[in-house]
Amino acid sequence: MTALLPRPDRYADIDLEAIRANVRQLRKVSYPAKVMAVVKADAYGHGMVPVARAALEAGAAWLGVAHISEALQLRQAGIDAPVLAWLHTPGSDFDGALEAGVDIGVSGWELDYVVAAARRQQRPARIHLKIDTGLGRNGSTAELWDGLVAEALQCQDEGLLRVVGIFSHLAVADEPHRPETDEQLQRFREAVAVAEDAGADLEVRHLANTPGLLSRPDTHFDLVRAGLGIYGLSPFSGQLPQELGLRPAMTLRTRVASCKEVPAGQGVSYGLNYMTGTPSTLALIPVGYADGIPRVATGGPVRINGTTYPVVGRIAMDQMVVDLGPRRSDEGGSSLLGAEAEIFGDGTGGGPLADDWAAAAGSINYEVVTRISPRVPRLYRNVEAAADSALVEGAPQTGLLSKLAVPGAGA
Numbered sequence: 001m002t003a004l005l006p007r008p009d010r011y012a013d014i015d016l017e018a019i020r021a022n023v024r025q026l027r028k029v030s031y032p033a034k035v036m037a038v039v040k041a042d043a044y045g046h047g048m049v050p051v052a053r054a055a056l057e058a059g060a061a062w063l064g065v066a067h068i069s070e071a072l073q074l075r076q077a078g079i080d081a082p083v084l085a086w087l088h089t090p091g092s093d094f095d096g097a098l099e100a101g102v103d104i105g106v107s108g109w110e111l112d113y114v115v116a117a118a119r120r121q122q123r124p125a126r127i128h129l130k131i132d133t134g135l136g137r138n139g140s141t142a143e144l145w146d147g148l149v150a151e152a153l154q155c156q157d158e159g160l161l162r163v164v165g166i167f168s169h170l171a172v173a174d175e176p177h178r179p180e181t182d183e184q185l186q187r188f189r190e191a192v193a194v195a196e197d198a199g200a201d202l203e204v205r206h207l208a209n210t211p212g213l214l215s216r217p218d219t220h221f222d223l224v225r226a227g228l229g230i231y232g233l234s235p236f237s238g239q240l241p242q243e244l245g246l247r248p249a250m251t252l253r254t255r256v257a258s259c260k261e262v263p264a265g266q267g268v269s270y271g272l273n274y275m276t277g278t279p280s281t282l283a284l285i286p287v288g289y290a291d292g293i294p295r296v297a298t299g300g301p302v303r304i305n306g307t308t309y310p311v312v313g314r315i316a317m318d319q320m321v322v323d324l325g326p327r328r329s330d331e332g333g334s335s336l337l338g339a340e341a342e343i344f345g346d347g348t349g350g351g352p353l354a355d356d357w358a359a360a361a362g363s364i365n366y367e368v369v370t371r372i373s374p375r376v377p378r379l380y381r382n383v384e385a386a387a388d389s390a391l392v393e394g395a396p397q398t399g400l401l402s403k404l405a406v407p408g409a410g411a
């Protein structure tokens with residue numbers, strides 16, 4: 001029997017030193033622009049508070065989130081760095097944002113809500129006006145821009161708010177050859193000029209996301225909003241993280257839950273869509289779509305003892321199966337029961353990447369890491385900058401780090 005380390009049966013191993021190194025690399029590429037670490041969606045599944053702390057330690061100047069509620073979680077964890085939240089509804093907690101000193105992205109209708117909150121809270125809001133330069137999602141249309149700027153500056157004169165930023169979001173920066181980025185850049189420059197001509201005294205103008213910051217220095221302005229890159233993933237198809245000086249921070253691991261010999265013609269998993277072609281050994285991998293593995297991703301890679309196998313048959317809620325091939329009973333005690341199975345990681349030694357699962361699922365690496373579900377514990381490596389590599393169990397929602405170091409986990 002394999003001696004089992006007291007680790008969870010499945011976990012996401014988050015290397016905070018990789019986060020720090022990625023932030024430093026992105027700062028270098030973006031210099032002299034500053035870096036906003038985008039930690040929305042629980043830091044793309046990596047755990048918002050631990051990642052935010054690591055990013056700030058490595059010199060990120062700002063944090064970015066979609067929701068005010070996410071920004072408030074950062075504040076509750078004691079993080080006092082500048083935070084911008086940009087996606088709201090009329091029910092969003094603008095009062096809470098003001099009270100917590102959270103900057104608010106304003107595309108149009110939010111202005112009235114922010115002003116009302118500023119009156120109630122008797123403190124000025126800090127807002128970043130957003131222009132839609134072509135993405136067609138949030139942001140003011142060019143048509144309404146001059147009016148929005150004028151109204152915001154009027155409110156600024158009344159002491160209700162301060163316009164600290166202008167921003168926009170790129171649509172196709174992951175395909176650097178496309179001309180639409182030039183058009184967006186041109187519209188952004190015009191929108192900034194309108195605001196500055198009207199008297200706005202801006203702290204930050206920001207446009208670039210990770211693909212923009214990596215491929216288009218002309219999109220950097222004062223600040224870049226980096227999400228994917230700080231997690232060490234590549235936004236470009238056909239370009240690996242290490243080619244960009246990045247290292248994936250999340251490794252998803254479990255252990256083989258069963259290893260058994262079956263005859264040829266054994267059907268595997270619901271629908272019996274896969275049949276063994278020869279007498280085979282099947283290994284059961286105890287993660288499934290409830291853990292965030294996409295159900296459609298049959299064929300996705302699992303690394304066991306240095307060999308990568310594709311998942312066969314349907315991925316179920318809790319589990320999936322790999323076919324280890326012809327029977328190995330002749331190899332004696334070769335059962336892989338309890339062996340470590342890596343679903344994806346940083347790719348060292350040819351190991352699987354989140355990108356491989358994205359390909360199997362017809363999706364993108366962003367979605368693969370972000371969907372890893374709360375059922376999967378996050379364990380943090382290198383919690384203290386430049387510390388040893390013991391794993392610490394994290395409670396990302398609260399930012400509490402219990403000191404449950406797992407012995408023997410350094411690797």
Ligand SMILES: *Cc1c(COP(=O)(O)O)cnc(C)c1O
Binds near residue numbers: 040086229
């Ligand atoms: C999510 C998001 C980002 C980060 O994008 P990446 O491609 O992950 O760097 C930046 N800006 C806005 C407005 C976003 O919604």
